[in-house]
Amino acid sequence: xxxxxxxxxxxxxxxxxxxxxxxxxxxxxxxxxxxxxxxxxxxxxxxxxxxxxxxxxxxxxxxxxxxxxxxxxxxxxxxxxxxxxxxxxxxxxxxxxxxxxxxxxxxxxxxxxxxxxxxxxxxxxxxxxxxxxxxxxxxxxxxxxxxxxxxxxxxxxxxxxxxxxxxxxxxxxxxxxxxxxxxxxxxxxxxxxxxxxxxxxxxxxxxxxxxxxxxxxxxxxxxxxxxxxxxxxxxxxxxxxxxxxxxxxxxxxxxxxxxxxxxxxxxxxxxxxxxxxxxxxxxxxxxxxxxxxxxxxxxxxxxxxxxxxxxxxxxxxxxxxxxxxxxxxxxxxxxxxxxxxxxxxxxxxxxxxxxxxxxxxxxxxxxxxxxxxxxxxxxxxxxxxxxxxxxxxxxxxxxxxxxxxxxxxxxxxxxxxxxxxxxxxxxxxxxxxxxxxxxxxxxxxxx
Amino acid sequence: xxxxxxxxxxxxxxxxxxxxxxxxxxxxxxxxxxxxxxxxxxxxxxxxxxxxxxxxxxxxxxxxxxxxxxxxxxxxxxxxxxxxxxxxxxxxxxxxxxxxxxxxxxxxxxxxxxxxxxxxxxxxxxxxxxxxxxxxxxxxxxxxxxxxxxxxxxxxxxxxxxxxxxxxxxxxxxxxxxxxxxxxxxxxxxxxxxxxxxxxxxxxxxxxxxxxxxxxxxxxxxxxxxxxxxxxxxxxxxxxxxxxxxxxxxxxxxxxxxxxxxxxxxxxxxxxxxxxxxxxxxxxxxxxxxxxxxxxxxxxxxxxxxxxxxxxxxxxxxxxxxxxxxxxxxxxxxxxxxxxxxxxxxxxxxxxxxxxxxxxxxxxxxxxxxxxxxxxxxxxxxxxxxxxxxxxxxxxxxxxxxxxxxxxxxxxxxxxxxxxxxxxxxxxxxxxxxxxxxxxxxxxxxxxxxxxxxxxxxxxxx
Numbered sequence: 001x002x003x004x005x006x007x008x009x010x011x012x013x014x015x016x017x018x019x020x021x022x023x024x025x026x027x028x029x030x031x032x033x034x035x036x037x038x039x040x041x042x043x044x045x046x047x048x049x050x051x052x053x054x055x056x057x058x059x060x061x062x063x064x065x066x067x068x069x070x071x072x073x074x075x076x077x078x079x080x081x082x083x084x085x086x087x088x089x090x091x092x093x094x095x096x097x098x099x100x101x102x103x104x105x106x107x108x109x110x111x112x113x114x115x116x117x118x119x120x121x122x123x124x125x126x127x128x129x130x131x132x133x134x135x136x137x138x139x140x141x142x143x144x145x146x147x148x149x150x151x152x153x154x155x156x157x158x159x160x161x162x163x164x165x166x167x168x169x170x171x172x173x174x175x176x177x178x179x180x181x182x183x184x185x186x187x188x189x190x191x192x193x194x195x196x197x198x199x200x201x202x203x204x205x206x207x208x209x210x211x212x213x214x215x216x217x218x219x220x221x222x223x224x225x226x227x228x229x230x231x232x233x234x235x236x237x238x239x240x241x242x243x244x245x246x247x248x249x250x251x252x253x254x255x256x257x258x259x260x261x262x263x264x265x266x267x268x269x270x271x272x273x274x275x276x277x278x279x280x281x282x283x284x285x286x287x288x289x290x291x292x293x294x295x296x297x298x299x300x301x302x303x304x305x306x307x308x309x310x311x312x313x314x315x316x317x318x319x320x321x322x323x324x325x326x327x328x329x330x331x332x333x334x335x336x337x338x339x340x341x342x343x344x345x346x347x348x349x350x351x352x353x354x355x356x357x358x359x360x361x362x363x364x365x366x367x368x369x370x371x372x373x374x375x376x377x378x379x380x381x382x383x384x385x386x387x388x389x390x391x392x393x394x395x396x397x398x399x400x401x402x403x404x405x406x407x408x409x410x411x412x413x414x415x416x417x418x419x420x421x422x423x424x425x426x427x428x429x430x431x432x433x434x435x436x437x438x439x440x441x442x443x444x445x446x447x
Numbered sequence: 448x449x450x451x452x453x454x455x456x457x458x459x460x461x462x463x464x465x466x467x468x469x470x471x472x473x474x475x476x477x478x479x480x481x482x483x484x485x486x487x488x489x490x491x492x493x494x495x496x497x498x499x500x501x502x503x504x505x506x507x508x509x510x511x512x513x514x515x516x517x518x519x520x521x522x523x524x525x526x527x528x529x530x531x532x533x534x535x536x537x538x539x540x541x542x543x544x545x546x547x548x549x550x551x552x553x554x555x556x557x558x559x560x561x562x563x564x565x566x567x568x569x570x571x572x573x574x575x576x577x578x579x580x581x582x583x584x585x586x587x588x589x590x591x592x593x594x595x596x597x598x599x600x601x602x603x604x605x606x607x608x609x610x611x612x613x614x615x616x617x618x619x620x621x622x623x624x625x626x627x628x629x630x631x632x633x634x635x636x637x638x639x640x641x642x643x644x645x646x647x648x649x650x651x652x653x654x655x656x657x658x659x660x661x662x663x664x665x666x667x668x669x670x671x672x673x674x675x676x677x678x679x680x681x682x683x684x685x686x687x688x689x690x691x692x693x694x695x696x697x698x699x700x701x702x703x704x705x706x707x708x709x710x711x712x713x714x715x716x717x718x719x720x721x722x723x724x725x726x727x728x729x730x731x732x733x734x735x736x737x738x739x740x741x742x743x744x745x746x747x748x749x750x751x752x753x754x755x756x757x758x759x760x761x762x763x764x765x766x767x768x769x770x771x772x773x774x775x776x777x778x779x780x781x782x783x784x785x786x787x788x789x790x791x792x793x794x795x796x797x798x799x800x801x802x803x804x805x806x807x808x809x810x811x812x813x814x815x816x817x818x819x820x821x822x823x824x825x826x827x828x829x830x831x832x833x834x835x836x837x838x839x840x841x842x843x844x845x846x847x848x849x850x851x852x853x854x855x856x857x858x859x860x861x862x863x864x865x866x867x868x869x870x871x872x873x874x875x876x877x878x879x880x881x882x883x884x885x886x887x888x889x890x891x892x893x894x895x896x897x898x899x900x901x902x903x904x905x906x907x908x909x
Contacts, residue, residue, distance in 0.1 A: 053502055054840060087757070095767065098758045102827045105834030122838065151766060151773075154797050158723040158773040161898070165720025167615055267719050270610040301551040302535070302544040312544065315603025318611050338611050370552050377554015381571055384503035385841045 035393060035403045038227045042235035043243075046219035047393045047403060048227055051386055055125045057223040059135075059233075060390040062116040062398060064218070065211040068184040068250045068329070074203050076191015078117055078211075080152060081204045082110035087148045089137035094148055097134065106131040108138055114185055115328040116218075116398060117211055122387075125224035132233050139212065140240035144204050156196045163190075167272040170439035171336065174264050175274040179255035179435040185330060213245035214238055220393035222386040252329045254278045257433040261348065264439045271344045271440025275351060276334035277433055280424070282326045282399045288412040289420035290333070290428055291324055295371040296363045296421070297354065297429070298322030298335050303370065305354045310337060316347050326399065333428055344442035352431045359429040362422035375413050379406070484850055484860045485677050489684060491693040492665030496850050496860065497680045498672035500843050506673030507847045508580045509569040510588070511855045513668070514661040516639030517563040517785075518700055523653060525641015528561040529605055530654045534568065535559075536597045538590040543597055546583045553579065561639050564784045565855040571844060574674045578683050585687040588662055591655070598651040606647065609640050617718040617896055621727065625894040626788075628712045629729045633705040633785060663694035668854050672847040702785065705731075708890035721898040723773065724795040726804055731890040732779070734787035736856045743781055744869050745877040746789065746885065750777040751828035752820040752878065753811075754791060758827060760820075761791070764811055771799050771807045784856045789885060801895050812886050819879025833867050 038046045067078045086101070086108045088094035101108055106123040119139065123131035163169045173188060180186040191199070217238060221230050255278055280290040298306040298321045306320045322335030339347040363371075383389050383406070396405040438445070484498045519526045537543045550557045555572025570580045613619045623638050630636035641649070669688060671680045708731055735743040754761045754777025765772040775793040791812065795804045820828065839845050853863050 051502065054837075056838065056841065058841075095758065095763060098756070099823075099827065102756070102758050102831055105830055105837075107838075124834065124837065147767075151770065154770075155773045157797070158794055160722075162722030165617065165718075165722055268610070268615040270607065270615050300556065302547050303551075311604055313600065315600040315607065318604055318608035338607065338615075340607065340610070370548070374551045374554060377552075377573060378556060379554070380503055380505055380573055381554070381556060384505045384843055387841055 036227055037403060038221075038230050038234075040231040040235045042239050043214060044217060044219060044231075044234045044238055046221055046230060046234055047397065048220075048225070048230055049222045049386075049389055049393070050226060051223050051389075054386065055224050056386060057121075057123055057125050057128055057221070057225045058386045058390045059119075059121040059219065059221045060394045061119045061121075061217060061219045062394055063212050063245065064116050064216040064328075064398065065245060065247050066112050066115040066117055067187070067189050068114050069211055069247055070184070070187070070207065071203070073195055074191075074199055075187045075189075075195040076156060077199050077203050077207050078112040079190050080149070080156065080196070080199055081144075081207055082112050082117065083152045083155075084144055084148050084204065085110045085138045085142045087152070088143040088145055089134075090141045090143075092134075092137065093143060094145065097137070101131075101134055104131050104134070106134060108135055110138075112189075114189065118394075128225070128229075128233070132236055136237045136240070139237060142208070144201055146201065149199075149201055149204070153196055153199070156191065157193055160190065160193050160196065165266060167266050167268060167270070167338070167439040168336075170264050170266050171272040171274045171437050174262060174437035174439065175276060175334070175435060178258045178262050178437055179276065179332075180253055180330070181256055183253045183329075184250055185253065185327065209242070210246045213242045215242075215244040216247065217241075218394060218397040220390045220397065222390045222393075250329050254330065255332055255435050258435040258437070259432070261344075261436040261438045261442075261445055263442060263445065264437070265441060266439045268440060269341060270338050271341050271438050271442045272336060272338045273344055273348055273436060273438045273442075274334065274336045275348065275434055275436045276332050277428075277430070277435060279324050279326070279331040279333040279428065281331045282401075284331075286420065286424050287324075288409075289416045289424040291375065292368060292371045292413065292416050293358070293363070293421050293424050293428060294322050294324040294333060295375060296367045297358060299371065299374070301370075301374065303367070305358065306335065306337070306351060309350050309354055310339075310347055314350075316340070316343050316350070320347070320351075328398075341441045342443045344438060344440065345444035345446065348436065348445075352434075355429040355431045355434075359425050359431075362418065362425055365418050368416070368418045368421050372413055372416060376410050379410065483864065486860055487677075487681060489664065489689045491689060491691060493684070493688050493691075494668045494854065495680065495684050496668065496670045496854060497675070497677045498670070498846055498850060499675070500672055500846060501674050504574050504674050505571065505843065506574045506577050506671060506675050507569060507571045507843050508577060508584070509567055509670040509672075509847050509851055510584050511565050511567040511668040511670065511851045512662060513565060513666050513699060513855055514657075515562050515564045515566050516637060517634040517702060518661075519634070519637060519641075522645065523649065524637045524645045525605070525639070526649055526653055526657055527566055528639050528641060529602065529646070529649045530657055531559050531561045531566050531568075532601050532605060533593055533598060533654050533658075534587055534591060536601070537592045537594065538587050539592065540586050540590065541583060546587065549579065549583065555580070562852075563635055563639060565852070567851060567855070569844075569847070577671070577675060577679075578687070581683050581687040585691060588664065588667070588688070589691055591658055591662075593651050593655060595651055598654070602647065602649060605640070605649075609643060609646060613638070613640065614643070617716065617721045618725075620718070621714065621716045621894050621896050624714045624716065625727065625729050625892050628714055628892040629731060629788065630786075631706060631708070632703045634702050635783075635786060661697070663697055664688055664691045665693045666697050668851065670847050670851045670854075672843050672850075705786065708887075711888040712892040714892060714894045715897060716894070717897045717899045719899040721896045724799075724801055724804070724898060725793065725896045726795075726801060726808065727790060727792040727894045727896075728808075729892050729894070730789040730791075730885055730887065732787045732789045732885040734783040734785070734856075735781050735853070735862070736784055736858060737786060741869065741873065741877060742881055743787070744866070745873050745881040746779050746787070747781065747832060747870065748820070748825065748828045748873045749815075749878045749882050750779040750789065751832055752824040753777045753815060753882075755828070755831065760815060760824065761793070761808070761811055765793060765807050766796075769807060770796050771804055772796050775808065782852050782856065791886075801897070805893070805895075812882075816879070816883045816886055819875045819882065822875060825873075825875045825878065829870055829873065832870055836867055
């Protein structure tokens with residue numbers, strides 16, 4: 001299928017990688033629209049873009065905390081809660097709740113990553129009032145019925161066993177586990193079979209009461225709604241939540257060094273290798289230079305170094321990539337490659353070679369310009385739908401950025417010079433502290 | 448391969464979707480069909496469709512060729528897809544990979560997809576660069592060169608692609624085997640990416656022959672969605688694609704005909720990576736192109752009522768009430784030239800055997816065939832399909848795909864835009880009739896994915 005496959009790596013490989021790391025969205029953004037800040041009488045702060053050309057209202061929200069707040073031994077509780085919140089609430093048991101949502105053409109769903117618990121709400125503006133009622137019930141009065149929990153648990157168990165055969169997921173999970181030993185980030189985002197079995201209804205309730213509060217809530221709204229109406233909606237939906245969450249402290253952390261690839265055996269002709277190390281935090285003055293460098297190394301273009309050397313020149317992979325990602329408590333440069341079992345070591349050697357080459361000589365001026373040009377210009381593609389704008393605004397709030405994040409990002413990238421990238425390359429592309437995990441049956445990694 | 452985008456909906460939306468909203472909200476008013484997209488044809492026969500979406504200064508530029516994986520002859524499976532990869536190599540003007548490099552530098556993204564009936568190439572980029580995209584796309588429509596070395600390396604990439612998207616994924620392997628069993632003779636049985644042993648035999652010469660035969664303006668459709676006017680697209684298209692001469696004698700080659708289906712088939716795949724036992728059943732059904740009027744719409748309502756989401760019949764009965772399945776549902780692959788496919792699936796619940804799962808699914812289907820949907824199921828299904836159409840208008844790429852995929856099989860803009868109205872007219876009896884007619888075991892293949900006991904993924908430190 002998909003040809004230049006770089007884009008496939010972006011669409012397929014990266015999304016998988018991100019999903020596993022527990023990221024729900026792409027970084028980047030660009031806005032044509034004006035972002036308003038809405039402060040409700042009830043104390044909720046939201047960003048709003050009014051967009052009247054479609055009769056749709058889209059709201060995305062997040063409670064800071066996420067899977068990192070799960071008690072030990074109860075991994076997966078946040079995901080289980082996310083999967084059950086929209087299956088019955090208030091006076092509407094499971095099927096009735098979902099039928100009502102269908103009748104109103106309303107889409108309500110929840111999700112979690114490592115750092116935040118997310119909600120997504122989409123409705124036709126004509127049905128707003130009734131749809132908001134449903135959302136309020138899901139957030140503040142979920143039934144979490146035993147039958148619902150058992151059913152969802154069995155779906156999670158089925159998924160866990162299925163994903164044990166998925167090279168991408170296994171490699172990413174292994175990478176997180178070995179790179180953050182002892183830290184909440186090392187744990188399985190969707191739980192292990194053991195922890196999924198251990199979760200009780202009380203655990204779901206306890207997590208909900210600790211994490212879902214107004215004090216750690218971030219909201220982004222886009223669509224056929226004005227500020228006054230949005231304020232009313234938000235106070236209505238969230239007023240029953242506690243003012244403040246009870247979050248456990250989570251330590252800042254750097255990925256551990258695991259130079260020798262750790263292998264998880266999964267059947268198949270091809271292995272997936274994941275490699276990574278410490279990155280740059282979003283608020284680091286060199287973050288944008290690191291972003292440019294990561295694009296040059298393994299961004300979605302056939303001229304990216306890793307793509308050129310591994311795919312274009314040698315045909316050793318259909319996808320290979322690198323990205324920079326910032327968790328709330330860690331920053332990583334991470335990448336992946338899917339290669340034949342007999343050439344995993346070869347591909348990893350090429351990865352190291354490109355790290356060294358870029359670290360020693362730096363990129364060319366042309367590479368820097370091309371990467372900057374792509375990162376600045378493509379920004380608008382991440383903001384050309386209501387759903388994407390809402391997602392970007394929410395991410396920006398979670399990262400502590402201001403409403404001018406679109407212009408700010410552009411200005412910061414524009415300022416990056418080759419000298420900045422060369423300086424960053426020396427520290428970002430060190431190979432002596434890489435962490436490498438492999439899922440598959442590699443045959444050329446040595447003893 | 449299919450499905451890189453979820454087929455979606457109509458656009459520029461304001462008027463039309465407001466009309467639909469009112470209809471949904473009051474659930475009585477008839478929404479008049481609204482025209483959004485417009486079309487014209489260049490002198491050389493290239494069809495052009497413009498879909499305004501003015502919310503952001505962005506365009507989606509797509510060229511569809513009316514040729515795909517099902518047009519490959521025996522022994523050359525995967526050729527259309529291989530050519531799609533090679534289309535990113537050198538032309539007289541563009542160096543290998545240059546098109547993507549230029550697009551990337553302009554802040555755009557590009558890709559291409561091959562399906563059974565079509566192959567399409569797209570760029571999404573800031574609107575001021577539409578002309579550049581058109582110039583390059585027009586160039587590679589006729590001027591592809593290809594050198595042996597780049598062909599050989601790219602063939603390796605496709606081998607790796609096959610491993611990534613098929614061989615490493617038990618469900619994809621099962622799908623390939625089931626499709627080959629469902630179609631006894633029609634070339635839909637051939638995987639678009641190609642069979643493993645045949646990909647290495649695809650050559651530069653074969654690719655170029657295929658290219659010269661099928662890549663021409665009168666076999667192509669240009670779709671432009673975004674912040675652009677019809678007039679501007681017309682001017683740019685005439686100045687770029689319009690300069691390429693029409694190719695004489697070009698038509699879609701005839702495909703092997705599918706004989707009457709006479710027996711239920713079964714495929715069982717044992718794979719240590721399967722995790723949980725699951726079952727799928729594919730039925731041969733008409734597509735929107737081949738169906739009698741109203742039948743495809745009724746099939747859409749049928750699969751939605753039967754198996755789309757947690758309020759659907761299969762999910763409610765098998766997952767919620769009986770706990771025989773961890774998940775269950777149905778889908779309908781409906782946009783295809785020669786035939787559609789229905790899919791009914793279930794993932795076994797804890798400790799549930801394959802036979803029990805299959806019997807439970809069949810009991811639901813038997814009852815549905817006899818009774819049809821309830822009025823409530825009918826209304827929920829329609830409402831869900833139509834709201835999907837409206838929400839789909841939020842995504843420009845989905846919008847462009849909806850028009851492109853339908854026009855590539857010879858359907859019209861009106862066919863696409865009148866769909867919500869036709870859907871509203873479907874009755875419970877229409878649904879029951881298509882269920883009785885097409886949920887026919889004789890025209891089906893049942894696939895079971897069984898987790899092998901041995902060789903489960905074990906963690907081994909090295």
